[in-house]
Amino acid sequence: MRGAQQRMGISERKKREKIDKKELIRSAAMKMFLEDGYAKTSIRNIADAIEYSPGTIYLYYKDKDELLYEVxxxxxxxxxxxxxxxxxxxxxxxxxxxxxxxxxxxxxxxxxxxxxxxxxxxxxxxxxxxxxxxxxxxxxxxxxxxxxxxxxxxxxxxxxxxxxxxxxxxxxxxxxxxxxxxxxxxxxxxxxxxxxxxxxxxxxxxxxx
Amino acid sequence: MRGAQQRMGISERKKREKIDKKELIRSAAMKMFLEDGYAKTSIRNIADAIEYSPGTIYLYYKDKDELLYEVxxxxxxxxxxxxxxxxxxxxxxxxxxxxxxxxxxxxxxxxxxxxxxxxxxxxxxxxxxxxxxxxxxxxxxxxxxxxxxxxxxxxxxxxxxxxxxxxxxxxxxxxxxxxxxxxxxxxxxxxxxxxxxxxxxxxxxxxxx
DNA sequence: AAATATACTGAATGGTGTTCAGTAAATAAT
DNA sequence: ATTATTTACTGAACACCATTCAGTATATTT
Structure with a gap:
């Protein structure tokens, strides 16, 4: 019983962390879009800024356009x-x-x-x-x-x-x-x-x- | 005297041909810009269309923007x-x-x-x-x-x-x-x-x- | 015939978005 | 406790892009 509750708590924390990361990417992208423009901001640049690899961004967003829609x-x-x-x-x-x-x-x-x-x-x-x-x-x-x-x-x-x-x-x-x-x-x-x-x-x- | 005239005639023909080529590039670019849009038209595509190498285009236009200005x-x-x-x-x-x-x-x-x-x-x-x-x-x-x-x-x-x-x-x-x-x-x-x-x-x- | 000028090439440079096999850690199942 | 599975992430690879430039081949001048 307690184990199950703990697992649920953990999975919720994970969920939160996942949303946090999505939010982290979104806000970094927003900031860079506003400073340098959409075209001049590359997925690589965003990845660098948040210190993750380019591939990671694609775990949270389908493509660069989806990031644009969010912004x-x-x-x-x-x-x-x-x-x-x-x-x-x-x-x-x-x-x-x-x-x-x-x-x-x-x-x-x-x-x-x-x-x-x-x-x-x-x-x-x-x-x-x-x-x-x-x-x-x-x-x-x-x-x-x-x-x-x-x-x-x-x-x-x-x-x-x-x-x-x-x-x-x-x-x-x-x-x-x-x-x-x-x-x-x-x-x-x-x-x-x-x-x-x-x-x-x-x-x-x-x-x- | 005749030689000089001939040379001038030839150099003028060359000049014309050079303008023709510039015009050839311009019209190919125009056509492709209108059909596919500026962004989707690449220098390579234009070069392919007129059957020249990409480098040739840069002999007539400084960059892609200059081609845009022409159009x-x-x-x-x-x-x-x-x-x-x-x-x-x-x-x-x-x-x-x-x-x-x-x-x-x-x-x-x-x-x-x-x-x-x-x-x-x-x-x-x-x-x-x-x-x-x-x-x-x-x-x-x-x-x-x-x-x-x-x-x-x-x-x-x-x-x-x-x-x-x-x-x-x-x-x-x-x-x-x-x-x-x-x-x-x-x-x-x-x-x-x-x-x-x-x-x-x-x-x-x-x-x- | 040799030297020079012209026109052109296409591989190389450094960028782009996107994919995906592989890795390492965390969790679940046995 | 050990094995299996799921999760999060990486970074090299792919196919593009604009642009550059050493090299080549042809034509003209000397």
Whole structure:
């Protein structure tokens, strides 16, 4: 009886240790992805950093993409947290402005993170619903806000889906064009945050009745 | 005298042949970039396709990036051609709508081309002005159109730079989110062209007085 | 005919993701 | 207590990648 309990305790400890290792790998990968970018971070580099062999990583993650998905999951949560703390004004229109500003700022402050969330190519074969499940929560935060605006008849537009798509596309367009250095003809590097924020704010204000 | 002329003729022929080879490499690369994407096309693959050794390519191009820049140049010209043929309505507002539609359609019809023009990462160290010089012409086409609109007081906005930035960001946002499969929660694959065109058109119409 | 210049090769260098036979330690079964 | 089994991990090997460069073969000049 006692032996069995002990064995169960041990096996649980093992399970915990296994999760810890997975977590160790994940956090090392996250750190390196953010510092050097996804492409420049190799499985070998990660293995070196945590002082294990490359093969070990494949005991916990199917491939490099799966590690990316894990980090993306975190990133979406981080963005959602940002929305919840920085875009909670009662007035849905003002909240919409906060969401836009928060999104753009998030992208500018976390370029590598933004990159692996929305820009870099990664086969969506494995987990087709990852972005629906994770990014989905962020998108729904926007949807809820826009729905409130439309319900209260505060906007010129009435098509919720289209409004949401436009807001997201505008914010993503601004951030991603900048992250790919395509706005050099428009503004100096140091002016970019202001210019992008102004463009986003300007767009949303056009929506208001 | 005749000998000298002949030599000059020969050296010119050689020069032509050298340009031809550079062109041969460029067009093979372009074709493969469009079919398989930039990342999946290797220097070895290109060398195989034109039946030369990998080393030969480096006699004509400094590195793979330089080959990318060459193809980007072409791509910008192609887009500008599109604008000139498909967006030439006299009425600047209608022309603006044509530009938006043309841009989005271009991205959807040439996904790999769009990718290497605006989405993939490539060090901008070498030729910082490439996008200013090439993409610049496309952007100026938009700028000219918007300037006409604003001059004739047809838009609600008056800030030319901001309007141009918004238009571009909206179009790029729509196209690039789709190319990275981020719009699955919004619309079915086959509905995407309609949805994106409607969003773009809807946005521009919001701008009109 | 000898010297030089040109065009090209393909093996080598140092990287990448991924696999897998082998090892060593811990646990379970006898 | 001894044997068998499971578990965790290794690191060399595989098939790629971009890039370099000594060597070769052909063409041109001297």
């Amino acid at each position: 993306q999951r975190d990133a979406y949560l981080k963005m959602l947290e940002d929305f919840k703390t920085k875009a909670k004004h009662k007035d849905p229109v003002k909240r919409l402005l906060q969401i836009g500003k928060t999104y753009v700022t998030f992208g500018l402050k976390n370029p590598e993170l933004y990159d692996l969330m929305f820009i870099i190519r990664a086969p969506m074969n494995v987990d087709e619903n990852l972005h629906k499940d994770n990014g989905g929560e962020c998108f729904e935060y926007l949807l809820d806000c826009l729905e409130s605006c439309i319900d209260k008849d505060l906007l010129k537009v009435t098509d919720l889906q289209q409004a949401a798509l436009q807001c997201w596309a505008m914010a993503h367009g601004l951030v991603s064009l900048h992250l790919r250095c395509r706005l050099k003809m428009i503004a100096e590097e140091k002016e970019i945050p202001k210019v992008l924020a102004a463009a986003m704010e300007g767009y949303i204000k056009q929506l208001i009745k | 980007q140049r072409d791509a910008y010209l192609k887009m500008l051609e599109d604008f000139k043929t498909k967006a030439k309505h006299k009425d600047p507002v209608k022309r603006l709508l044509q530009i938006g539609k043309t841009y989005v359609t271009f991205g959807l019809k040439n996904p790999e081309l769009y990718d290497l023009m605006f989405i993939i990462r490539a060090p901008m160290n070498v030729d910082e002005n490439l996008h200013k010089d090439n993409g610049g012409e496309c952007f100026e086409y938009l700028l000219d159109c918007l300037e006409s609109c604003i001059d004739k007081d047809l838009l609600k906005v008056t800030d030319l730079q901001q309007a141009a930035l918004q238009c571009w960001a909206m179009a790029h946002g729509l196209v690039s989110l789709h190319l990275r499969c981020r719009l699955k929660m919004i619309a079915e694959e086959k509905e995407i062209p309609k949805v994106l065109a409607a969003a773009m058109e809807g946005y521009i119409k919001q701008l009109i007085k």
